[in-house]
Amino acid sequence: MSNPSTEPKACIIGYPAKHSRSPMVHGFWLNEYGIAGQYDIAEVAPNDLARFISNLSNHGYVGANVTVPHKEAAFHLVDKLTATAQALGAVNTLWFENGELWGDNTDVEGFLSNLDAGAPGWDDRTDKAMVLGAGGAARAIIYGLLSRNIKSILIVNRTQTRAQDLAEYFGRSFPDQTITTASWDDMPAYLPSCDLLVNTTSLGMQGQPALTINLAALPPAALVTDAVYVPLVTPILAAAQARGLKTIGGLGMLLHQAVPGFAHWFGRKPQVNEALQAIIEADILSACQEGSK
Ligand code: ATR
Numbered sequence: 001m002s003n004p005s006t007e008p009k010a011c012i013i014g015y016p017a018k019h020s021r022s023p024m025v026h027g028f029w030l031n032e033y034g035i036a037g038q039y040d041i042a043e044v045a046p047n048d049l050a051r052f053i054s055n056l057s058n059h060g061y062v063g064a065n066v067t068v069p070h071k072e073a074a075f076h077l078v079d080k081l082t083a084t085a086q087a088l089g090a091v092n093t094l095w096f097e098n099g100e101l102w103g104d105n106t107d108v109e110g111f112l113s114n115l116d117a118g119a120p121g122w123d124d125r126t127d128k129a130m131v132l133g134a135g136g137a138a139r140a141i142i143y144g145l146l147s148r149n150i151k152s153i154l155i156v157n158r159t160q161t162r163a164q165d166l167a168e169y170f171g172r173s174f175p176d177q178t179i180t181t182a183s184w185d186d187m188p189a190y191l192p193s194c195d196l197l198v199n200t201t202s203l204g205m206q207g208q209p210a211l212t213i214n215l216a217a218l219p220p221a222a223l224v225t226d227a228v229y230v231p232l233v234t235p236i237l238a239a240a241q242a243r244g245l246k247t248i249g250g251l252g253m254l255l256h257q258a259v260p261g262f263a264h265w266f267g268r269k270p271q272v273n274e275a276l277q278a279i280i281e282a283d284i285l286s287a288c289q290e291g292s293k
Contacts, residue, residue, distance in 0.1 A: 009038035009060055010265040013052065013074070014067035017043045021280055022065055025258045028279060029270040037266050046073065053077045056094070056101065063095035063265045065258075071105075071136060078103035087173065088139055092257065095264035107140035110257025111227075112148065117256070117272070118248035119223055123148040126195040126223070130154045130187070132211070133200035134162035137227045141200055142170055142179070150196075152178040156187045158201075191217035197240075199226040204234035206291050211236045215243050226250045231288050232281060251280060 012022045018041060026039035042064070044052045049070055054077070056064060066074040071090035075081070078091060079100040085091045091103030115122050129150050131138055134157035145153055157163035163181040171179050182190060191197075197218065203211035205228045213236060215224070224240035229250035237247045255272045263269040 007036045007038055008062045008265055008267075009040060010063045010065070010261065011040040011042040011061055012065040012067060013042045013044050013049070013070055015043055015045055015069060017041045017067060020067060021254065021283065022067075022258060024280060024283060025255060025276065026262055028276050029262055030266065032275075033266075033268055033270065035266050035268065044070070046070070049073055050077055053094070053101070057096060063093070063261065065261055066092050066094060075103060077101075084108050084143065087143055090136060090139070093261040093264070095261070104260060105140060106257040106260045107137065107253070108144040108147070109260060110253040110255075111141050112144045113256035113259070113272075114250075114252035115223075115225065115248060117252060118225075119246060122196065122223055123150065125221065126150050128152045128154070128190075128193050129196040129198065130156060130190060130194045131198045131200060132156050132187075132203075134159070134166050135200065138200040139166060141198055141227065142166060145196075146170060146174045146177055146179075150177065152180070154190055154194075155179065155181045156184060156190075157181070158184060188214065188217065191215070192219065194218055195222055197222060197224045197236075199228065199234070199236055202228065204228050204236055206230045206288060213239070215239050215245070218243070218245060220244070222246075223248065227253060229254060230284050232284055251277065251284070255280065 012020050023039050030037050071092055075089055075091050080102045082104040085103050085105045088105045091105055093104045093106045095102050129145050131142055134155055155163040155167055160183055167179040167181050199211055202208050223246050225248040226234045226237050227250045228234050232249055240247045259270055
């Protein structure tokens, strides 16, 4: 018989958090590797976050994921930050090391590993990337692109000041790369020179308006990817596929961002394999069918 009190356990801290698929992902790996451990959901209201995190190890947790709306607040509640977390001002993965609480932002690794797995060598073939959106997801993705030495990044956002703030912020740390902004209206003019198109807006997500862009002007070798993964094939990915372009869905970003946390908490670097992908895809498909009833 296993003794639950000695098993490592982690959790996802969010508000709400019930919808999260992280328990399914970590549960799959715990089972796959025969590790006695636990991954819980912790719904924590913003007012209770500081208390919850300062008591994390008292609650028996070896670490946690942090999701909406706590990623920025948690950034200020850890003892140590990775360089990535420092650059982004937000954390999504916490763990203890020598009694100190560390915070990292693994959305960057999630985005990059998803592209590495789906289109190996994509970064060598990308001079110009276009990022749609300027929220938290865009921030992580732009940082990832800059860290891979992508020469030129164009940020397109409905609220242009947000895009400009991001361009200015990252421009200071990456002076040798070009970060510019454009309005939605001006965006089509940039499509012919775009090697990589990334959607980070919530457009195309189930229940949200579709993202509709005429992709005819994209080069035939352009890669199109979406941070949205519900539905699995978003309208913009479907449009890109219809044009014969290579696409990569957002689910892999979710799966790959979970890898470092699992490794810290449970002592083994897990693989994002087809079996995991299939289980989560089935869950998303059934949620989409429920949603459309
Ligand atoms: P996240 O942290 O997930 O990136 P966010 O910070 O709320 O979430 O950002 C959502 C992004 O989707 C923003 O770029 C937002 O544009 P604004 O900055 O103008 O709000 C974009 N977005 C959401 N709904 C949109 C819509 N209907 N049309 C265009 N962009 C939209």
